[in-house]
Amino acid sequence: MTSLPQKIYPVVDTALWVDRLGSAGARFIQLRVKDRSPEDLLAEIRAAHAFAKKHGVCLVLNDYWQIAIAEGIDYLHLGQEDLDTADLEAIRKAGIRLGLSTHSHEELTRALACKPDYVALGPIWPTRLKKMPFGPQGTERLTEWKALIGDLPLVAIGGITLERLRPCLDAGADSVAAVSDFTQHADPEGQVKAWLAEADRRA
Template sequence: MSILPQKIYPIVDTANWIDRLGGAGARFIQLRVKNLEGEALLAEIRQAHTYAKKHGVCLVLNDYWQIALEEGIDYIHLGQEDLDTADLNAVRKAGIRFGLSTHCHEELERALSFKPDYVALGPIWPTRLKKMAFGPQGVEKLTEWKKLIGAMPLVAIGGVTFERLRACLEAGADSVAAVSDFTQHADPEGQVKRWLAEAERA
């Protein structure tokens, strides 16, 4: 079972954030682009990949598994709906690792059948960034999930802030993902350093 590159897992929407947060020490970053398509999308992903290589970041591309195959990107992250269409045999054959979202026992069971490199559980707390069909899971569910998946890495996501980081790690998460606590912070680079220091203390 693969080990995740870092205990903190920023999720960003532009390549520029890979450069900024990677430069500050983040080594496991997801690019989740929602408002581009075609050549503009490809250019953004290529720029993110360039920045990732510059800083030694393990880049995780959300959704676009075909582009990950074509561009040789390290990792992809897929939602449950993506499992209906993604060619995970091709992904595996290319040596690309992948993580899967889960929100309930049925989704976890389905995710585990694909033997992912990590599973994510969320939202742990309420989040305004995405409309969610599932309510807050709470940190207790992280402990339950970790018992169920054993050595497989577990990612906590949804409503996580710096103040909640330690609780997620202590409950069983191997890595903790956040969006706005990095990208909407007054000092994003400083926030990465704070998260890294706190994660090492947890």
């Protein structure tokens, strides 16, 4: 089973963040872009891909599987609702690695049937960024998920801060995702370095 590129996993909404966080040492970044015109969306994704190549970042595109195939993106991340319409066979044929969100045992069963390259569980803590139909999972659920999926990589997401990185890793997460703890920090580049140092201290 493939391991993930890094223990830290920033989730960002613009290409410029890929440049900034990539320059600081982040090597596994998800681009989650919403509410753009088709032209703006494609331009943003292409810019993010160029910055990712510049810094040696493994770029993950959220949702837009057709664009991921056309542009040769490394990874694709899909929510459960995306599975209703995504062509998993075409995604696999293009050599794109796949991550899937899960929030319940039913969703995990469905995700595992798709043979993903990683499974994400969230929200681990309460989060203000997305309206979630599921309550906080807690780190105990990470341990449970890891026992259920074995060698398949597990990503923790939702309400995670630098202080919560270590508990997630200790509970069984292979990589830990965050949005606002990077993009809303006064020193985002310094925060990447702090997360990397914290992740490495666990080893």
